[in-house]
Amino acid sequence: MSIEVRKLSKVFADGHRAVQDVSFELLEGEMTAFLGPSGGGKTTMLRMIAGLETPSSGEIYLSGRRVDHLPPQERQIGFVFQNYALFKHMNVFENIAFGLRVQRRNSAYIRERVTELLRRVDLKGLEQRLPDQLSGGQRQRVALARALATEPRLLLLDEPFAAIDAQLRKELRAWVRNLQKEMGITSIFVTHDQQEALEIADRIVVFKQGQVEQLGTPQEVYNSPQTPFVAGFVGEINRYQTGVKNGFTDLGVLKFPIKHQEGRKVIVVIRPEDVSLVPWSAQEDIQAMVLQTTFLGEFFKVDLELADLIRITAHVPKSQGIGLHPKDRVALQIKAYRTFDSSGQLETAVELTRKAVQGESMFPVGEAV
Amino acid sequence: MREQPLFRRRYDLSKMVMGSVVIGYVLLLILLPIGQLVHSTFGQGWSGFQRALLNPSALFSMKLTITLALLTAVINTVAGTISAYVLVRYPLPGKKILNAMVDLPFAIPTAVSGLMLLVMFGPKSILGGALQAKGIEVVYAPPGIVLAMIFVTFPFVIRSVQPILEDMGVEMIEAAKILGAGRWQIFFRVVLPTILPGILSGFTLTFSRALAEFGSVVMVAGNIPFKTQTAAVFIYGEIESGSLNNAGTVSLILLIFSFLLLFYQNYLLNRQRYGWWQRLLAKAGMGRKEKNSEFENWAI
Ligand SMILES: Nc1ncnc2c1ncn2[C@@H]1O[C@H](COP(=O)(O)OP(=O)(O)OP(=O)(O)O)[C@@H](O)[C@H]1O
Ligand SMILES: [Mg+2]
Secondary structure (H helix, E strand, O other): OOOEEEEEEEEEEOOOEEEEEEEEOOOOOEEEEEOOOOOOHHHHHHHHHHHHOOEEEEEEOOOOEEOOOOHHHHEEEEEEEOOOOOOOOOOHHHHHEEEEEEEEOOOHHHHHHHHHHHHHHHOOOOOOHHHOOOHHHHHHHHHHHHHHHOOOOOOEEEEOOOOOHHHHHHHHHHHHHHHHHHOOEEEEEEOOOOOHHHHHOEEEEEEEEEEEEEEOOOOHHHHHHHHHHHHHHOOOOOEEEEEEOEEEEOOOOOOEOOOOOOOOOOEEEHHHHEEEHHHHHOOOOOOEEEEEEEEOOOOOEEEEEEHHHEEEEEEEEEEEEEEEEOOOEEHHHHHEOEEEOOOOOEOOOOOOOOOOOOOOHHOOOOOOO | OOOOHHHHHHHHHHHHHHHHHHOOOOHHHHHHHHOOOOOOHHHHHHHHHHHHHHOOHHHHHEEEEEEEEHHHHHHHHHHHHHHHHHHOOOOOOOOOHHHHHHHHHHHHHHHHHHHHHHHHOOOOOHHHHHHHHOOOOOOOHEEEEEEEEHHHHHEEEEEEEEHHHHOOOOHHHHHHHHHOOHHHHHHHHHHHHHEEEHHHHHHHHHHHHHOOHHHHHHHHHHHOOOOOOHEEEHHHHHHOOOHHHHHHHHHHHHHHHHHHHHHHHHHHOOOOOOOOOHHHHHOOOOOOOOOOOOOOOOOO
């Protein structure tokens, strides 16, 4: 089921504007992540789509049909609550069967459907358990099975993996992703976790203070953030606030051409992985000194100091990072950067200043040559 | 545990003192009087007990009390559950005051409660007069007894259902809504089963309290044998006329009821809030286990 939201706003009774003028369209069969900081309005958005909260203004369409006046019972939506909200007095079987019993399906059908779902969520044999006799991950799966039982056309998941430990979390989200693809059900899930969003979403909607900052595929959001906020929230960045001088950013050695008016404030954003360390040779390379290296498993995080005391963080491959020590002098290349004007509007798109230098020629990077 | 004898002795002393206070209290105030009552009642043997029990006015008073107390419990369970629901779920103006007023029947001396009902429904009041004109007797009749019992026991169901409802929150209800359940389905499938333990517990409390009610009942309904004489009133009357045997017999019957209800209350209802019936079936024995609210030592 496709879903369209037009100019949706929610003002709570206390005057707080939790969602402001939000519009977007999501496609049939896709998995969308609502990503954003705490208090950004993600839950409120989800609850309005489900009908648990009445919008103050705006419209919601599911498959082209306007639904914002319909009660939640009539929207054919599945909802997995952050705290699961299982029926505490019902066992696992009855929890999953609830929606079907409400629909007055015959008991043979219910038995068959619940058994099928139990198999899918891998909970066979636990039918008779009460919710408080289950582990967090098991409860989560019961909540999911319960939401899926009535074959909803849209599945909403509010931070479904938040209360689960890292290992199980990874398994569960891969598993939910597979299930979602298999069933082809349009889904939205809320998360704080950019990694989670990048990993399993077809599209990401980034919320900030009740507004949509950006909507796009994980690659679009990561590679072409439209605001400094998105750049910083999805992935890591080096962020510089500076001015324009003679058509270039006024950042000492980090000199990038910029079309903006002279003297205006701009924000320059560089991802650590777009900073590469190269052998100390080429004239135009930027010289730097290593301050600190941190081993982060798959890569090294290297904090560097450039001329004019500007600092920058680079992510370098393990093989390279292992040979680096504080006070080492290196040269670096900026593979890509983005500039925004001070109101946060994108000023210059990603630019490849130079091809990445490949191979062992860039190693070792030792003392000054 | 520490092996320092000094500490051990201090704990032992406090254990002895506190233990004997509790045990002595129970013994002196509860067990001894009950034993004495049993002893006195059976002073004339089993046949005396039987005779007193089968005495028509005693039988009538017990039947009347149990019937009216049951009726009261049913009425207050329904009314109390609805009241609790409204108090928790609906944004009423002046809810705090209303909520505080629920406890009034506990605070007012029962004789005063009875008097209030008496002046309200007595033949001299407008309401009482109107009812009497239609041939409906309230005071000095069973309806008056029920009114008194209802008034005195009103808070029980509300106060046992209310916390469960508050604790329940709205998530389960929202989940049910999204799954398509309408208002009544939500009530019967979700809300009612959740608060049922509270309702049953309130019912038991109401019933046992109504069984025992004396002050307000005697005010409103007087002491008319075979009409308004409840068990408690009967006991009082028999004592006044010096018939300890009859009084003791009916008292013992009331006591047995109380014990049964108490047992039911403690061992069936309070064991677990949710799913107590399933757990009860699953549980084999009930060994003494330390609760996490208990101290390991008697360290205060
Ligand atoms: N019932 C309410 N009344 C008033 N304000 C509310 C209400 N519910 C939420 N808010 C406010 O609306 C804002 C958005 O809340 P919401 O729960 O949608 O955020 P969220 O993005 O889901 O955050 P989180 O990631 O922490 O769950 C918050 O500032 C919150 O305080
Ligand atoms: Mg939230």
